[in-house]
Amino acid sequence: MIHTQKLVGIATILMALIVSAVAEADESKPIAAEPLTQRHVFDGDVSVRITQKLEGLPEQAISFDDASHLTVVRFTIQPGAVFPWHTHPGTVLITVTEGDFEFIFAEDCENRKYGPGDALVDPGDTVHTALNPSRTAETEVVAVLLGAPAEGALTLPVDKERSDALDTECGIKRT
Numbered sequence: 441m442i443h444t445q446k447l448v449g450i451a452t453i454l455m456a457l458i459v460s461a462v463a464e465a466d467e468s469k470p471i472a473a474e475p476l477t478q479r480h481v482f483d484g485d486v487s488v489r490i491t492q493k494l495e496g497l498p499e500q501a502i503s504f505d506d507a508s509h510l511t512v513v514r515f516t517i518q519p520g521a522v523f524p525w526h527t528h529p530g531t532v533l534i535t536v537t538e539g540d541f542e543f544i545f546a547e548d549c550e551n552r553k554y555g556p557g558d559a560l561v562d563p564g565d566t567v568h569t570a571l572n573p574s575r576t577a578e579t580e581v582v583a584v585l586l587g588a589p590a591e592g593a594l595t596l597p598v599d600k601e602r603s604d605a606l607d608t609e610c611g612i613k614r615t
Contacts (some may be wrong), residue, residue, distance in 0.1 A: 470521035476512040479588055488586055490531060492561045496548045502531050502563050504587045511588045517541070517572040517579040522614050525603045527596045528564035530587030535559045539579030543570045549610035567598055569612065 488507040493499045507530070517523075517539070525546060534543075541554045546567035553573075554560060562568065564587070572579040588594055597603070607614065 470518045471523060472516045474514045474516070476514055476582070477510070479509055479511045479590060481590075482508045482510065488531070490561055490563075492563065494552070496550050497545065500561075500563050500566070502561075502565075504531070507531075507587045509586075509588045509590055511585050511594070513583050513585065513594075515581050515583060517570075517581070519572055519574045519576055519578065520615055522571040522612060523569050524595075525567055525569050525598045525606050527567055527598075528562065528585065528594060529589050529592070529596065530585050530594075531564045532562035533559065533584040533586065534562055535582050537580045537582055539577050540573050541570060541579050541581055542573050544568060544610055544612070546606050546610070567602075567606070569606075569610075571612075 485506070486508050488502075488504045490502045491499060492502075509530070514537075534541075536554045536556055536558045538556055541558075543552045543554065543560060543562070544550065546569075552560070562583075585594055598606070606612070
């Protein structure tokens with residue numbers, strides 16, 4: 441009887457550990473990035489020029505003499521999650537596929553709001569952040585990174601001091 445009780449006790453502890461490990465593995469990250477492609481190279485020489493005029497900002501002109509590298513990433517953004525302030529080594533074309541998405545340039549702190557079916561251009565070289573404003577629903581965006589380097593980081597975060605200053609200046613609250 442005592443032997444059976446010990447086995448039941450050990451089995452219960454093991455089951456609790458397994459359930460705990462599975463629960464931890466299933467927890468979603470605040471922002472999950474899922475590469476949909478490798479970093480591809482276009483055939484031949486490819487150059488790109490994009491101009492963008494957003495209210496409150498000067499016209500932005502982005503030119504790549506060598507935009508030959510491309511990658512596509514899907515981001516799943518949990519409710520309330522905020523990207524760190526950052527730039528990119530290339531330009532990012534973003535489409536919102538699910539939920540609400542807000543994009544903020546450090547230059548003007550304007551909160552630009554997007555929803556499913558909306559698309560935007562992230563010039564890459566301008567410091568910015570983005571967030572999911574919802575308290576209950578995930579947001580999903582698909583990003584096409586043009587001019588992405590063959591290797592290395594695709595997101596270049598600003599230092600903590602500047603990030604904290606921008607959070608204060610632009611009214612960003614991180615949890």
